[in-house]
Amino acid sequence: MELPVWFEISTFVGLTVLLLADLAIVARRPHEPSVREASLWVTFYVSLALLFGVVLLSVTNGDYATQFYAGWLTEYSLSVDNLFVFVIIMARFRVPRKLQQEVLMVGIIIALVLRGIFILAGAELIERFTWVFYLFGAFLVYTAINLVRGEDEDDYEENALIRRLKKVLPMTAEFHGNKLRVPDPDAMNKARGGKSKKLFTPMIVVFLALGTTDLLFALDSIPAIFGLTREAFIVFTANVFALMGLRQLYFLLGGLLKRLVYLSYGLAIILGFIGVKLILEAVHDNSLPFFNDGQPIESVPEIPTWLSLAVILGVLLVVTVASLLKTRGQTPEKDADVADEAAPADRVERPEGN
Template sequence: MEVNALTWAITIAVIAGFFVFDFYSHVRKPHAPSMKESGFWTLFYVVLSIAFGIFLWLTWGEPGDPHAHGMEFFSGYVTEKALSVDNLFVFALLMGAFKIPPQYQQKVLLIGIALSLVFRGVFIALGAAVIEAWSDVFYLFGIFLLWIALKTVLDEVRDKPETDPNDMRIIRFIRKVIPVTEGYNSDKLVVRHAGKIALTPLFVCLIAIGATDLMFALDSIPAIYGITQEPYIVFTANALSLLGLRQMYFLLGGLLERLVYLPYGLGVILAFIGVKMVLHALHENNLPFVNGGEGVHGAPEITTVTSLIVIVGVLVVTVVASLIKSRGTKPARPERHVLEGADNN
């Protein structure tokens, strides 16, 4: 397999096509999707991702390891999917804070996810350029991920309160510059109010979701570059992890709040990848104050297979432990009604 301009063009066109299909087949007519609908399309996109990974496994490898890139894709996809589930929890909080009626949530989610993929595409291109110009950037990536991992766990231990989206600077700025209606006008993002153009809370929530995912991208892109340095794999793993995320949001519903140990699991995964990146940087070292500017070839290397086993293992333990811990407890999060459709505003 050769990743050339045509390959990129076809890939981007197909992914864009799925977003357009999602909009016209599910989002154009406002409705709260059923569990059956959400389950079918979640499974569809997971199977699609597995099929793509198998395709890479069979057609694109390295000398001595014909399945290298397929394994990298699966490791990256699982990592990005896990981080995406954490995104869903934040999306639920935002939906609750803005009191978005369930039938309008699909539109906000789909547009927000599409925008996040554009943001991530920019970060992926920048990351590839930086790595090409300066391989020692892996030291910075690794240290950054270790810091994020520590912060993720400490925030959970301290039970740090979530940020109120109404306090976000970008939201306050929008409301100062452009009028925002008090209520909703169907699923419209922009309306004419009192002879003037005004935004609806749906649009403001969309901006909040986009800004939040922009921050998540700062974690996820360095994390997957710790697994593979192939921009094509980084992009496709991100794109396929985001496809179906809207359906998964409705499918998981109240289950999100039962994953009490998920932040700890993600912290472990990010820390593991951070260590892997630092070890990789030691092998490729060009810093004069480290081993005289030579690579530290005695440092251990973590293989892609090991990465996949560790990532999947941590997620399985985290999910099982969470379900055991929360078994028999009644969810009490106030935003649950938003997911379940009890609040029609």
Template sequence: MLVWGVTIIAVIGVFVFDFYTHVRTPHAPSLRESGTWSLVYIALACVFGLVVWWVWGGTYGGEFFAGYVTEKALSVDNLFVFVIIFAKFAVPRELQQKALLLGIAIALVLRGVFIVLGAAAINAYAWVFYIFGAILLYTAIKLMRESLAGEEAEEDGDADGGRVMRIVRKVLPTTTEFHGDRLVTKVDGHRMATPLLGALVVIGVTDVLFALDSIPAIFGLTQEPYLVFTANALALMGLRQLFFLLGGLLDRLVYLSHGLSVILAFIAVKLILHALHENTLPFINGGESVHVPEISTGLSLGVIAATLLIAAVASLLKSRRGGGAGGALDQPHASAGAGSAHPAPGTGPDAAGGPTRTNRSGKAAPDADGDGPGR
């Protein structure tokens, strides 16, 4: 419990530090600021992983790194949807940081609930691994089909969170204009939400929807709740900076969804094999364990890293051959003009919404027993 307590306090401290040093005063972060802090958070995750490796051994260390890399890749896929959300709510670039940070904090709290429930279910019922495996396999197949089909976003039902946007607008009386970085304001004596609060709520809820496949995915790599939580927390911590760092590079990652579908399918197979090994269902092998090979942590980490590397290289090669969205990353503050290949996030309510491509949910989106860690 001491380890858990210290970790939670540290996570809260990082978010508070981030808010008071970067987000409290509205501004559009520069490429240098975003890049520096993205590297800081990645380095923090690497140091934490090495500490886990040193204190609890290579098995747990490898599990953390596999989980972190997977969650980081899945979180990058979220960014495409965030572009659309900001465009729909017409959030100015200098206010996007606050919505991102608070939305991610909300999502992390809700993911913590999912992790507790998932860990409890796994400890009580070994057959839950079958369900997790089926969810991931379904998501992987659907994502690959949608990616190959190249479906484009529709006007109001395109991104994950599209339905949430409509619900938020119906439930929360919202002003049509922003009032600085306020989430709530008074209009004619009545309290009303600003579009920034609407965007924040949609980001938080949307990220929880993404957790429906990312949480089962990481449980396929480690059954240690502590590692599941820390991998999620560290992956989400630098998401705000990554959003501004990648900028126009998002539309060049055309094969990211393909790579993620391969990773999710691989983890699904790993989960199903583990479920067979731990089998207690009477209609499968008479309720006895099925002797099947189990995929090692080292192999998992290798497959995940290789898949992401291939997807990234293939994406950049395709972008270079096709002319790509050249210059978008070098001009992060460019507006969505007639000649811009990728509009800056949040340039208007009906902005192009960034590159159109499918994300892992299948909807179109812009562009070892023992004393383990935390026990």
């Protein structure tokens, strides 16, 4: 059964309006949300995702709804893991607390655009080359092994693009609200009323750091969800619903993230399970000429979506309860707190060699 075109269009329009409204709310009143406010927003977005699955069930069938729930849970759990890195980025760039909502919102929009491109490319690859599931499956198993071995820890390292930008862009040392560029105070004094040179603020680097970092995370999450459904519409909507509540979840969890000590092991199990599922599907629908003479091996079992959903739910429940029991009695740390004091306003970072 195919998804009705009217339903897909209505969903995209509704999600776009919701994202624009969320962005407008953040831009109008930059602030650090309270625990109560963050809890209400997280509850709203989670309820919205659950409701969307019910609507999907009524419009199509139970299989599509199960695929959405499994994909959404997988993307949401991987997004929680991403929050560790977001905390580090905010602290490293010393983003003031009142600006962090807007920074996260713009970073999420960048991530959605980049993931949309990834999803379209992935869907096209799967449509033309079914053997790509072998690659996706092997990559997920490899990622799972690295998570267990601790080689995929959440230590943030600036990528080449960010390092290059910090070297070549004339940049102020402090944030100027949500502005990306501001007049150079030294040039204004020298010009005495003339046209002043403009400098970038650290905000542009933070936006790019969040967006490009999430793009690296997408290398894991996009193949994982394609292991649960081949429907690009479900893949994209699951990503949107997982990312929409991420900003509020960042403020809600805060130091509690440190208590999820077994999360990486749970994600390793989930990614490994989906990786094996992908490989089994690839063998079942085999078309590689050098393997079994290019013939499918239909005797290989396929893992149903309902079983995938049950495994994902079970693993997340076990690792969450085990983590909280392990860290019982620990005081949450304010990892996301960063200093609001800016560096001296007259200090400007110049490109090397100038």
